[in-house]
Amino acid sequence: METAMNAGSTKEFDDLLKKKKKSKKKADALRVFPLFLMMLPGLIYLVCNNYLPMFGILIAFKKVDFSIGILKSPWVGLKNFEFLFATKDATTMIRNTLLYNIVWIALGTVIAIFIALCMAEIANRPIAKVIQPVICFPSMVSAVILSYIVYGFLSTTYGFINNGILGGAKINFYATAKYWPLILTIVHFWQSSGQSSIIYMASIGGIDKGLYESARIDGATKMKQIVYITLPLLRPMIILMLLMAVGKIFNSDFGMFYQVPLNSGLIYSTTQTIDTYVYRALLEMNNVGMSSAASVFQAILGFILVVVSNAVVRKVDSDSALF
Amino acid sequence: MKEKYKAPTIRDEKAFHNLALILMSILAIYCIVPFFLMVSISLSSEQALSSGGYSFWPKEFSTAAYSYMWAKRITIGRCYGLTILVTVVGTIGNLILTSLFAYPLSRKDFKLRNFFAFLVFFTVMFNGGMTASYIVWTRLFHIKNTIWAYILPGSLMGAMNVLMVRNYYNLNIPYAIIEAARIDGANDLRIYLGIMLPLSKPVMTTIGLFAALGYWNNWTSGLYYISDTKLFTIQVYLKKLMDNIAFLKTSDIAAESATLAYKSLPTEGARMAMAIVAILPMLLVYPFIQKELVKGMVVGGVKG
Numbered sequence: 034m035e036t037a038m039n040a041g042s043t044k045e046f047d048d049l050l051k052k053k054k055k056s057k058k059k060a061d062a063l064r065v066f067p068l069f070l071m072m073l074p075g076l077i078y079l080v081c082n083n084y085l086p087m088f089g090i091l092i093a094f095k096k097v098d099f100s101i102g103i104l105k106s107p108w109v110g111l112k113n114f115e116f117l118f119a120t121k122d123a124t125t126m127i128r129n130t131l132l133y134n135i136v137w138i139a140l141g142t143v144i145a146i147f148i149a150l151c152m153a154e155i156a157n158r159p160i161a162k163v164i165q166p167v168i169c170f171p172s173m174v175s176a177v178i179l180s181y182i183v184y185g186f187l188s189t190t191y192g193f194i195n196n197g198i199l200g201g202a203k204i205n206f207y208a209t210a211k212y213w214p215l216i217l218t219i220v221h222f223w224q225s226s227g228q229s230s231i232i233y234m235a236s237i238g239g240i241d242k243g244l245y246e247s248a249r250i251d252g253a254t255k256m257k258q259i260v261y262i263t264l265p266l267l268r269p270m271i272i273l274m275l276l277m278a279v280g281k282i283f284n285s286d287f288g289m290f291y292q293v294p295l296n297s298g299l300i301y302s303t304t305q306t307i308d309t310y311v312y313r314a315l316l317e318m319n320n321v322g323m324s325s326a327a328s329v330f331q332a333i334l335g336f337i338l339v340v341v342s343n344a345v346v347r348k349v350d351s352d353s354a355l356f
Numbered sequence: 357m358k359e360k361y362k363a364p365t366i367r368d369e370k371a372f373h374n375l376a377l378i379l380m381s382i383l384a385i386y387c388i389v390p391f392f393l394m395v396s397i398s399l400s401s402e403q404a405l406s407s408g409g410y411s412f413w414p415k416e417f418s419t420a421a422y423s424y425m426w427a428k429r430i431t432i433g434r435c436y437g438l439t440i441l442v443t444v445v446g447t448i449g450n451l452i453l454t455s456l457f458a459y460p461l462s463r464k465d466f467k468l469r470n471f472f473a474f475l476v477f478f479t480v481m482f483n484g485g486m487t488a489s490y491i492v493w494t495r496l497f498h499i500k501n502t503i504w505a506y507i508l509p510g511s512l513m514g515a516m517n518v519l520m521v522r523n524y525y526n527l528n529i530p531y532a533i534i535e536a537a538r539i540d541g542a543n544d545l546r547i548y549l550g551i552m553l554p555l556s557k558p559v560m561t562t563i564g565l566f567a568a569l570g571y572w573n574n575w576t577s578g579l580y581y582i583s584d585t586k587l588f589t590i591q592v593y594l595k596k597l598m599d600n601i602a603f604l605k606t607s608d609i610a611a612e613s614a615t616l617a618y619k620s621l622p623t624e625g626a627r628m629a630m631a632i633v634a635i636l637p638m639l640l641v642y643p644f645i646q647k648e649l650v651k652g653m654v655v656g657g658v659k660g
Contacts, residue, residue, distance in 0.1 A: 065468075067544040068460035072472065075457030078513050081497065082489075083479040089488020103491070148383065151376035158377070166646040167384040169653075173642065174635055175573035177595045181631040182390045184598070185397060185410050191624060193393060196409025227387060228653060235654045255372040287576060295598060311486050316580070321487065328485030336482045356477065 090332070093325040113326035122310060126327070130285050130306040133214075137221060138278045142271060144226045149233035150259060156238070168227030176288020183220055183293050207295055213303040220293055221286075236270045237263060269350045276349075280342040283307060283334050307331045391635075398422070398629035405624050421625035425633065428622075432590070432630065439572060439589040442506040446571040451564050453513040455556070458521035459548050464531055473522070476515045490580060505581035506589065511570050517563050520655065524559040525552060562652035565645055572638065590634045597627060 093113055095106045117123050148168070155161050174182075186193045187206040195202050206212055240263065248258050285306035294304045305313075307327055314324035339355075347354035389412070397410050401418035408415055425432060457476070461469045483489075489509065499505045529552065537547050553560070578592030588596065622630070 065466060068463060068466055071456045071544060071548065072460050075453045075513055075518070076472075076475075078453060079475065079479065081492070082508070082510065082512070083483065083515075085492045085496065086484030086488035087482065089484045089492055092488055092491060099495070103495070148380070151380050154373055154376040155380060160377075160381070164380050164384045165650070166643065168380075168387050169646065169650065170642060171387050173569065173573075173638055173649075175575055175591055177575045177591050177598070178631050178635055180598060181594070181628065182394060185390070185393045185628065188410070191405055191409045193410045193412070197411055223387065223390070227383075231650055231653045249369075255369045292575075292595065292598075308486070312579075315487055315490060321491070325485065325487040328487040332483055332485040339481050355480070 089325075090329050092321065093329040095322075097321045097325075109322075113322040114330070117323050117326040117330075120323075122305065123327075125302060126305045126307050126310045129290075129303065130283060130308075133217070133285065133306070134278075134282045137218070138275065138282075140218075141222070141225070141229055141278075142275060144222060145229040146233050146264075146267065146271070148226060148230035149237055150263065152230065152234050153237040156234075165227075169231070170227075171224045172228040174224075176286075176292040179220065179224065179288070180292045180295060183216070184295070187216070207297045208299040210300040210303045213294060213300050217289060217293065217304070221289060224289075232274065233267060233270065236267055240266050272349050273346060276342040276346050280339040281335070282338060283331050285309075287312070394628045394632055398625050398632055400625055402623050402625060410624075418625070421623065421629035424622060424626040425629055432593075432633070434586070435588050435590040435593045436633075438503070438587065439591070442503065442574070442589060443568050443571040446507045446511065447564055447568045449507065450512055450514075450517075450567040451560055454517050454521055454563060455553060455560065456548070457513065458518050458525060459544075459552050461518070461522040462525035462529075463534070473519065476518050479515045494581070500581050501584045501587060503587065505587075506571070506574060506577045509577060509581070511567070511574070514563075514567075521556065521559055521563070524556055529555050561648055562655070565648055566652055569638075569649075590630075594627075594631060594634055597622065597630070601627075 092103060094108060094110060095103065096109045096112070097103055097106045152161065152165065155164075184192070187195075189195060189203055189205045189207070192206075194206075195204055204212075206216070244262050245258055248262060253261070285308045287308045290304050290306045291309045291312065294300055297304075307330070311324050311328045311331070314320045314327065343355050393410060393412055396412050396414050397405065398421045399414040399417055399419065400411075401416035401420065404415035404418075457472075460466050461473050461476075463469060484492075493505075493509050494500050497504075497508075499508060533551060534547055537551060542550065573591060574589070575591035575595050578589060578595065582588065582592060585596075
């Protein structure tokens with residue numbers, strides 16, 4: 034009798050539990066539904082803007098004919114890539130992209146740290162509140178405005194360099210490739226050095242002042258303080274920034290390489306990067322195959338580098354790893 | 357006794373301090389001087405420019421460039437109006453999409469939150485490339501020569517921003533508040549509007565400022581998707597203006613007609629004046645927003 038009752042009650046209890054679970058599931062679904070609804074606009078955008086183009090990678094393996102549609106266009110395997118790498122453009126753009134990036138990363142790190150050290154030194158002065166915004170301002174202007182400023186300096190007939198400095202020399206900068214590595218480097222650092230120093234400035238600001246105090250009591254000179262306190266403490270940040278820059282080494286600032294040289298065809302040998310090539314092949318040469326091959330090449334190598342550099346970041350400083 | 361704790365003054369510290377001050381002042385001057393060249397060109401008479409070239413001090417002071425712009429006020433005004441419209445719509449859209457997406461990701465009782473966070477994050481690591489993106493936007497969504505070309509491709513919802521806002525919610529808004537609100541019967545929309553948005557003003561300001569800056573400066577969308585002159589923003593208008601000049605200067609064919617066409621273009625001074633007008637609004641608001649921008653650069657610099 035007792036056991037029967039017990040059995041009965043357990044069964045009832047189980048049923049109740051099941052019912053509750055069911056209603057809980059229902060309640061869960063009801064609870065989660067509004068959350069899905071809130072994410073819907075963003076999800077739609079992600080699909081349109083990011084995930085559909087990922088399938089667009091297939092275009093690089095097809096001979097696209099828009100009259101019959103992309104889906105029906107015939108597959109050509111790696112033909113587009115073979116054509117691309119057979120051209121001189123391929124070596125030029127990969128060489129340029131990598132060389133500019135390597136030089137700018139190395140030089141940029143030194144410049145950014147140097148500015149940060151100087152700014153941290155004068156941080157307490159009122160004038161620093163003026164200097165800091167001023168040195169960051171160039172990074173706020175677009176490549177189009179930048180091209181106007183650069184044109185003001187380099188224009189053959191009117192430019193400040195030809196008229197003001199070289200006294201009427203007529204160097205046609207926009208037709209002479211050899212000047213552009215230097216010009217672009219100057220323009221790049223004019224635009225970005227203030228901004229890139231900010232991150233190091235913030236790190237220096239976070240260093241314990243007591244360390245410097247005790248170093249001074251021990252008689253350490255400023256140089257020694259920088260070498261033995263500031264730089265070692267900045268090291269994780271430096272490594273992190275370097276690795277993140279390496280992850281983007283196949284990318285370039287499109288505006289800097291396309292608009293600042295005014296899209297001049299005579300200087301492609303020193304201004305063509307993968308990004309400008311992708312644009313030019315697509316919209317100036319109407320060659321979807323070459324363009325997509327270059328852009329897929331960039332996307333895949335970029336992906337590999339991001340994953341690898343992140344793995345290294347994780348080893349160095351797991352808190353800073355992206356994933 | 358007190359003397360003992362005072363750190364000894366070391367001469368090279370003073371020297372370093374002064375050196376830093378001088379170098380940074382030079383850097384600041386170096387950073388703004390090119391803008392003065394623009395201003396000087398725009399305030400010089402055309403004759404002075406063609407005889408002596410550009411210089412940092414206007415040789416023959418003239419406001420002809422600005423008069424020319426005033427005569428063209430309808431065209432420039434339309435470009436300006438469109439730029440403002442794109443910036444406002446894009447920034448608001450960006451903030452809404454980003455925060456709406458970030459809220460569910462921050463809800464600890466939302467089991468799929470990690471899956472969706474990964475869905476967002478994956479787009480940071482991998483993308484289909486510009487060509488695929490262009491084909492999707494033009495062939496599938498037909499945004500060529502519409503105002504959507506400025507707003508939609510690329511910049512409406514940044515993956516890193518979504519994750520940044522989510523982290524902000526997680527760190528700064530205690531989950532207990534959300535639970536309490538739910539117990540009191542508030543639905544999710546209510547929680548989002550009444551708690552999350554008001555409490556996340558700092559991060560929203562940062563994201564909004566960078567989004568606005570991006571939309572204001574966006575000229576690549578115009579390059580890819582816009583050929584209708586009625587839909588030019590100020591940046592695209594300036595870009596096309598520079599194209600015409602670059603083309604006319606390099607083409608040898610029909611030199612005479614080229615000079616004729618060149619005459620009808622705005623003068624050297626007028627072009628620089630237009631470029632100044634394009635950065636003027638930024639110059640005006642920059643002093644007030646620079647602190648926020650710097651804060652954003654520190655946060656965004658590490659991740660993203």
